[in-house]
Amino acid sequence: MRRTILVTGGAGFIGSNFVLQRIAAGDRVVNLDKLTYAGNLGNLASVQHNPDHVFIQGGIEDEALVQSLLAKHQPQAIVNFAAESHVDRSIVSPEEFISTNVVGSFRLLHAALAYYRALAPAAQAAFRFLHVSTDEVYGSLSRSDPAFTEEKAYEPNSPYSASKAASDHLVRAYYHTYGLPVITTNCSNNYGPYQFPEKLIPLVILNAFHGKPLPIYGDGLNVRDWLYVGDHCLAISLVLERGLPGKTYNIGGDSEMANIDVVTTICSIMDEFHPSGAPHSRLITYVTDRPGHDRRYAVDSSRLKRELGWSQQETFSTGIRRTIEWYLANTAWIQEVTSGDYRRWITANYEARGAK
Ligand code: NAD
Numbered sequence: 453m454r455r456t457i458l459v460t461g462g463a464g465f466i467g468s469n470f471v472l473q474r475i476a477a478g479d480r481v482v483n484l485d486k487l488t489y490a491g492n493l494g495n496l497a498s499v500q501h502n503p504d505h506v507f508i509q510g511g512i513e514d515e516a517l518v519q520s521l522l523a524k525h526q527p528q529a530i531v532n533f534a535a536e537s538h539v540d541r542s543i544v545s546p547e548e549f550i551s552t553n554v555v556g557s558f559r560l561l562h563a564a565l566a567y568y569r570a571l572a573p574a575a576q577a578a579f580r581f582l583h584v585s586t587d588e589v590y591g592s593l594s595r596s597d598p599a600f601t602e603e604k605a606y607e608p609n610s611p612y613s614a615s616k617a618a619s620d621h622l623v624r625a626y627y628h629t630y631g632l633p634v635i636t637t638n639c640s641n642n643y644g645p646y647q648f649p650e651k652l653i654p655l656v657i658l659n660a661f662h663g664k665p666l667p668i669y670g671d672g673l674n675v676r677d678w679l680y681v682g683d684h685c686l687a688i689s690l691v692l693e694r695g696l697p698g699k700t701y702n703i704g705g706d707s708e709m710a711n712i713d714v715v716t717t718i719c720s721i722m723d724e725f726h727p728s729g730a731p732h733s734r735l736i737t738y739v740t741d742r743p744g745h746d747r748r749y750a751v752d753s754s755r756l757k758r759e760l761g762w763s764q765q766e767t768f769s770t771g772i773r774r775t776i777e778w779y780l781a782n783t784a785w786i787q788e789v790t791s792g793d794y795r796r797w798i799t800a801n802y803e804a805r806g807a808k
C-alpha cells in the first residue's frame with residue numbers, strides 16, 4: 453500500500469538511505485530536516501526533482517511547523533530519525549543533544565498526538581509513530597554478558613545515550629498515557645553509504661585513502677555490533693508495516709567486532725582497492741580514549757526475526773566491501789562534506805587526543 457510518511461532527519465545518514473528506499477518502493481516522503489552539519493541534501497540528489505519527495509528545512513522542535521506539515525500532507529506515519537548522533541560531540545557540547553533529542557522529540561510527539569486525535573477511526577488504526585533509537589541506551593556489556601534484549605534495563609552512559617534514553621521514555625509515555633500508537637526501534641552501529649565521516653568506519657576509509665593516521669581510541673578492544681544501513685532501513689519498513697504499537701524492536705547486525713579488527717579489515721581491503729606501496733595498517737595510531745567509553749554492545753534481534761520475519765542481507769564482509777567501494781567512487785560527495793565545519797571538528801577532536 454502506498455503511504456505518505458513524514459520522515460524527520462531524512463537528510464542524514466540513515467534517514468536519507470530510508471527516504472531513498474521508501475521512494476523506490478512507491479511511497480511519498482515529506483522530509484523535515486534542520487540541515488545541521490550532519491544533514492546533506494547531496495544524499496538526496498537522485499530524488500531532488502521527484503514529486504514523491506517533499507523537502508522542508510526546519511527543526512522537529514518547531515511544533516507549529518510540524519503541525520502545519522501534518523495538516524497539509526496527512527501522513528499515515530511519522531518516522532523520527534532527527535537527532536544529534538555523535539557521542540564525541542555530546543561529550544564536548546551536550547546542550548544541542550538535549551534540545552533536539554529530548555525537547556525536539558517531545559514537541560514532535562505533542563504535535564503528532566494532536567494530529568492523531570483529529571483523525572477518523574480508520575486512519576487512527578493505520579497511523580504509526582516510529583521512533584528510531586539506539587542500543588547505547590542499554591549501557592555497556594562485559595565480554596561474557598548476553599546481548600541486549602528489549603527487556604534490558606536502560607543504563608545510558610554518555611550525554612548522547614542519556615538524551616536518546618530520555619526521548620525513548622517520552623515515546624513510551626505517549627503510548628501509555630495518551631494511546632498514541634508508537635513503536636521504538638533500538639539498533640546497533642550502522643555503516644554504509646552517506647555516513648558522515650566523523651564516525652569510525654568512514655573516517656578510517658577516508659584517512660586511509662589520504663595516507664593519514666587511523667585513530668584508535670584506548671586499547672582498540674571496544675566491541676560494536678555492525679549493521680549495514682540498507683538492512684536497518686528494511687527492518688524499519690517491516691516494523692512500520694507489521695510492528696505492534698507500544699512495542700520495541702531491537703535491530704542488530706549479528707556482527708560483533710573489536711574496533712581494531714574493523715580497522716585492520718578496512719586496511720586490508722584498501723590495500724586491494726587502493727594500493728599505496730605499503731600496507732595501510734602502518735597508519736594505525738592509538739590515541740587517548742573517549743571518556744566513559746562503553747566497552748561492548750551486542751544486540752539480540754530475535755524478536756524482530758521471530759515475529760516479523762526480518763533477517764540481515766549483508767554480512768560484515770560483504771557490507772564493508774560495498775561501503776568502501778561506495779566511498780572510493782563518490783569523491784565529489786566526500787569533498788563537499790569534508791570542507792568547513794568538518795575540518796574544524798577533526799582538528800579539535802584529534803589534536804586534543806594526541807597519539808599515545
Ligand atoms: P546523522 O547525524 O547522520 O543525521 C541526523 C539528521 O538529523 C541530520 O540530517 C540533521 O540535519 C537532522 N537533524 C538534527 N537535528 C534536527 C532537528 N532539531 N530537527 C530536524 N532535523 C534535525 O544521524 P544518523 O546516524 O543518520 O542517525 C539517525 C538516527 O538513528 C538518530 O536518531 C540516531 O540516534 C539513531 N541511531 C544511529 C545509529 C548509527 O550508527 N548511525 C545507530 C543507532 C541509532
Ligand code: DAU
Binds near residue numbers: 587
Ligand atoms: O551503537 C549505536 C551508536 O553507534 C549510535 O547510537 C550513534 O549515533 C553512532 O554514532 C554510533 O556510536 P559509536 O560511538 O559506537 O560510533 P563511532 O563510530 O563514533 O565509534 C565506534 C567505535 O570506534 C567506538 O568504540 C569509538 C571508536 N572510535 C571512534 C572514532 C570516531 C575510535 O576508536 N576512533 C575514532 O576516531
